[in-house]
Amino acid sequence: MMTYQTPESRYDSVQKVLDSLDGRECAILTTHINADGDGIGSEVALATWLRARGTKSYIVNPTPIPQSLRFLVPDESWVLDPSEQETVECCYGADVAIVLDASEAERIGRIKPLIENLTTVVIDHHPVGDKPIGGFSFRDSTASATGELVFDIIMKAGGPWLDVADLAIYVAILTDTGSFRFSNSTPASHNIVAELIRRGVDPEEMYRRFYGTFSYRHFKLLRSALGELKVDDDSRVAWMTVPSKDYQDLAATAEDLEGFVDYPRSIEGVEVGILFWNPTKDSVKISFRSNGAVDVNELARSFGGGGHVRASGAMIHGSLEQVRNEVVSETIAAVKILRNKR
Ligand SMILES: [Mn+2]
Incomplete structure (x- = not known):
């Protein structure tokens, strides 16, 4: 039945x-x-x-x-x-x-x-x-x-x-x-x-x-991306970057990054996890994951992207460093606004 x-x-x-x-x-x-x-x-x-x-x-x-x-x-x-x-x-x-x-x-x-x-x-x-x-x-x-x-x-x-x-x-x-x-x-x-x-x-x-099988390339990228894992202790925003050089040298695709965004998100006490990478030289891809408090669909929309309340993404034209600075500070601001409301 x-x-x-x-x-x-x-x-x-x-x-x-x-x-x-x-x-x-x-x-x-x-x-x-x-x-x-x-x-x-x-x-x-x-x-x-x-x-x-x-x-x-x-x-x-x-x-x-x-x-x-x-x-x-x-x-x-x-x-x-x-x-x-x-x-x-x-x-x-x-x-x-x-x-x-x-x-x-x-x-x-x-x-x-x-x-x-x-x-x-x-x-x-x-x-x-x-x-x-x-x-x-x-x-x-x-x-x-x-x-x-x-x-x-x-x-x-x-x-x-x-x-x-x-x-x-x-x-x-x-x-x-x-x-x-x-x-x-x-x-x-x-x-x-x-x-x-x-x-x-x-x-x-x-x-x-x-979920049980990944390419060796996936692990090589993960090893270098984990080296770039950062947490803002105050806001509990965490982010990870896939180094552009490794991404290019390994001729990687988005498929090789499956599950990467779960690492920053899964750090104890973190509200929002973000993943950054360069699919092309002058564009930056961003994945957002929220542990519930922050609406990352809204956040992604402010950068021209979108998705779901707890999982979203955007593609931004610009250099990795510039985009990352901007997105991280906007995300930190979003967490703080929410905190002040509580
Ligand atoms: Mn769907």
């Missing part, structure tokens, strides 16, 4: 999504820049379900699917490269676009113009910002992952449930809850996962794939 039930507050939205996807010939699915397990998992699950119902469905993302998530895609032909003319034509000829795990145009980058003229359905669990993508949206920031909302849709439709979708939703929830450690690990997310395990998903295999 299934213990999970879709929250009543979602009933209307789920029905509207089903209505807008019913009988479509061709759907374009997309997600945010630098997609994570939730973005890709939600796309694969929904595409699998749509295809089983006779809707040709393609994944068109602003940035490539990370290597670690490629195993989820059952057929390479489902994924289209937005820089190819054929993809552009395919998008123009589609009859619905589905944006997953993102609500703002900026987040989907170069995909925006490709789907501008299509009926759009947004499915997301991020707190909504100032410039949401138009069309119908099914949003709920109480959902552990966008994958949870996709589960609601397939459940309401009565399936079909395919193994590929089960695995993809599992990965969506697993990765967005940090392996069921974060505050979004709710009874609902556990109940969904219980159902997925009952249907055959192997938790140990998934754990090993995502």
Whole structure:
């Protein structure tokens, strides 16, 4: 027996999504820049379900699917490269676009113009910002992952449930809850996962794939980044920097930094943990993690980024040192303002 039930507050939205996807010939699915397990998992699950119902469905993302998530895609032909003319034509000829795990145009980058003229359905669990993508949206920031909302849709439709979708939703929830450690690990997310395990998903295999194996490069970078770990004793803000030279010399990618931001955040008594690195020479990527008191979504938004209340990020143009000074002092200020309010 299934213990999970879709929250009543979602009933209307789920029905509207089903209505807008019913009988479509061709759907374009997309997600945010630098997609994570939730973005890709939600796309694969929904595409699998749509295809089983006779809707040709393609994944068109602003940035490539990370290597670690490629195993989820059952057929390479489902994924289209937005820089190819054929993809552009395919998008123009589609009859619905589905944006997953993102609500703002900026987040989907170069995909925006490709789907501008299509009926759009947004499915997301991020707190909504100032410039949401138009069309119908099914949003709920109480959902552990966008994958949870996709589960609601397939459940309401009565399936079909395919193994590929089960695995993809599992990965969506697993990765967005940090392996069921974060505050979004709710009874609902556990109940969904219980159902997925009952249907055959192997938790140990998934754990090993995502958390039990790292490249040697990951550890080399971690060793040098830990050497740059700093804590402001007064405000309890901690930050870590990945040295630019090591990042470049090792030809690293964001994937190699998986879990790094958890180190500053996990220091005893720390309110906010921050990770800094240079994906390119003149831009700095920042990841924020809050232990609860500080809203890091708001903080990231003040730097042009965003995310969740406890986990967010931003990309800032400038030199590492200059950006780091500014971000650290703003974060310290945010902690102090909060403290004065208490
Ligand atoms: Mn997500």
